[in-house]
Amino acid sequence: MSADPTAGMPPALAEIATDFREASAKDRVQLLLEFGEDLPDLPPRYADAPEKLEQVHECQSPLFLAVEVGAQPGVRSDDQRVGLFFSVPREAPTTRGFAGILHAGLDGASAAEILATPEHAPMNFALAEVISPLRMRGMVAMLSRIKRQVSLQIAARDDGA
Amino acid sequence: MTDAQPSTDSAETTSEAGHAAYAHPERLVTTDWLAAKLADGEAGAGTPIAVLESDEDVLLYETGHIPGALKLDWQQDLNDPIDRDYVDGEQFAQLMTERGIGRDTTVVIYGDKSNWWAAYALWVMTLFGHDDVRLLDGGRAKWIAEGRELTRDVPTVSPATGDAAYPVIERDDAAIRAFKEDVRAHLGKPLVDVRSPGEYSGELLHMPDYPQEGSLRGGHIRGAKSVPWARAANADGTFKSRAELEAIYLEEQGLSPEDEVVAYCRIGERSSHTWFVLTHLLGFEKVRNYDGSWTEWGNAVRMPIER
Numbered sequence: 001m002s003a004d005p006t007a008g009m010p011p012a013l014a015e016i017a018t019d020f021r022e023a024s025a026k027d028r029v030q031l032l033l034e035f036g037e038d039l040p041d042l043p044p045r046y047a048d049a050p051e052k053l054e055q056v057h058e059c060q061s062p063l064f065l066a067v068e069v070g071a072q073p074g075v076r077s078d079d080q081r082v083g084l085f086f087s088v089p090r091e092a093p094t095t096r097g098f099a100g101i102l103h104a105g106l107d108g109a110s111a112a113e114i115l116a117t118p119e120h121a122p123m124n125f126a127l128a129e130v131i132s133p134l135r136m137r138g139m140v141a142m143l144s145r146i147k148r149q150v151s152l153q154i155a156a157r158d159d160g161a
Numbered sequence: 162m163t164d165a166q167p168s169t170d171s172a173e174t175t176s177e178a179g180h181a182a183y184a185h186p187e188r189l190v191t192t193d194w195l196a197a198k199l200a201d202g203e204a205g206a207g208t209p210i211a212v213l214e215s216d217e218d219v220l221l222y223e224t225g226h227i228p229g230a231l232k233l234d235w236q237q238d239l240n241d242p243i244d245r246d247y248v249d250g251e252q253f254a255q256l257m258t259e260r261g262i263g264r265d266t267t268v269v270i271y272g273d274k275s276n277w278w279a280a281y282a283l284w285v286m287t288l289f290g291h292d293d294v295r296l297l298d299g300g301r302a303k304w305i306a307e308g309r310e311l312t313r314d315v316p317t318v319s320p321a322t323g324d325a326a327y328p329v330i331e332r333d334d335a336a337i338r339a340f341k342e343d344v345r346a347h348l349g350k351p352l353v354d355v356r357s358p359g360e361y362s363g364e365l366l367h368m369p370d371y372p373q374e375g376s377l378r379g380g381h382i383r384g385a386k387s388v389p390w391a392r393a394a395n396a397d398g399t400f401k402s403r404a405e406l407e408a409i410y411l412e413e414q415g416l417s418p419e420d421e422v423v424a425y426c427r428i429g430e431r432s433s434h435t436w437f438v439l440t441h442l443l444g445f446e447k448v449r450n451y452d453g454s455w456t457e458w459g460n461a462v463r464m465p466i467e468r
Contacts, residue, residue, distance in 0.1 A: 029223060033220055033223055033224065036220070091218070091221065092218050093218055093224050094218050094219055095218070097220065130237075131220070131236075132219070132234075132237055135236070
């Protein structure tokens with residue numbers, strides 16, 4: 001294991017992780033709330049078609065997400081940009097905060113960058129001690145779904161090519 | 162994990178007059194009562210009536226809470242950080258003292274999800290023998306639905322010192338908490354499984370992406386009857402009337418207030434709600450909550466299971 005807690009994360013996510021790690025415990029809670037508040041609403045193509053979203057079944061709050069791997073002509077699958085869309089109720093601010101971090105840190109990253117993000121990256125935000133380790137599993141599950149969607153979509157595309 | 166929602170087929174919202182019919186009506190307060198006490202400065206941090214919010218979502222309090230309320234988190238505050246157990250007497254005394262609560266303070270707890278985490282906090286406070294601890298009927302959702310005030314201001318309290326500080330009380334688990342061995346010895350007597358029907362039948366075992374939270378076996382404790390906790394709640398989060406509760410637990414389930422009953426769920430939080438209903442609303446005297454619940458029983462070796 002690398003000593004750098006942000007190793008393998010795309011730059012935007014690594015920067016957020018560093019911000020959290022350097023903040024006081026109280027400020028970390030506030031930051032998490034703010035990321036949740038800044039989570040953008042779903043665009044109409046998803047808001048009007050919730051069946052297109054995948055549910056992340058977790059013990060606590062319902063979370064739905066969609067992952068879009070871009071289709072720029074002449075760009076390799078690995079280098080395509082990834083779009084992320086989340087739907088989380090406002091009554092679930094912790095889950096919204098997780099989604100907000102992943103959105104701010106991974107939306108627009110390349111497929112290769114997302115696939116290279118370590119599964120346990122969420123454990124490196126120094127959040128476990130302020131909201132409890134058990135609750136961090138939700139964020140690990142979200143990242144795992146995102147990575148799986150990206151690899152499935154790339155595999156489907158490469159098979160078809 | 163799916164969970165039954167509170168049913169919507171119920172009667173009118175419980176009023177204070179409705180509370181009087183419960184076995185221990187003093188264990189519930191209405192939103193009207195709390196709002197009036199807050200307005201008069203008789204409730205809130207540092208007064209003889211403390212208000213605590215206890216939610217599933219640890220950040221919900223920060224998004225806005227009842228003025229004067231302080232947060233009590235089930236994981237961060239009530240559970241021991243290392244052992245799977247509750248805090249001890251010293252930790253509990255510190256939690257209370259920090260919140261300006263003394264041994265004689267009336268504590269009103271409210272929360273999300275029809276008060277299940279609030280009921281859990283109340284049950285833990287009962288392990289320490291705190292005498293006057295109550296639930297706000299309808300919890301957070303009802304307070305908000307009624308358009309009442311919320312604030313992000315966290316009240317400051319000056320923790321009591323010396324004799325006024327919360328005493329160190331040794332936790333007494335015997336009366337209301339059951340351990341695995343107790344449940345084993347209890348087999349044959351009434352066991353109430355308050356989880357969703359899918360969990361009870363064993364159909365729901367795997368939670369996608371959560372292998373570490375799953376249990377190795379699905380089903381329920383041998384002989385347990387299924388009574389999902391939410392059947393005791395109205396759509397607005399309040400408790401059903403005494404008559405409605407008696408129809409479920411006494412008539413339909415055949416329980417009687419003299420029975421020794423053990424309630425359980427996945428980790429003991431939803432069953433705290435049922436424990437509250439049986440103990441304080443219906444007057445059962447020998448109800449224990451098995452907080453090890455399915456995450457212990459469904460993983461332990463040679464426990465009798467039924468599907």
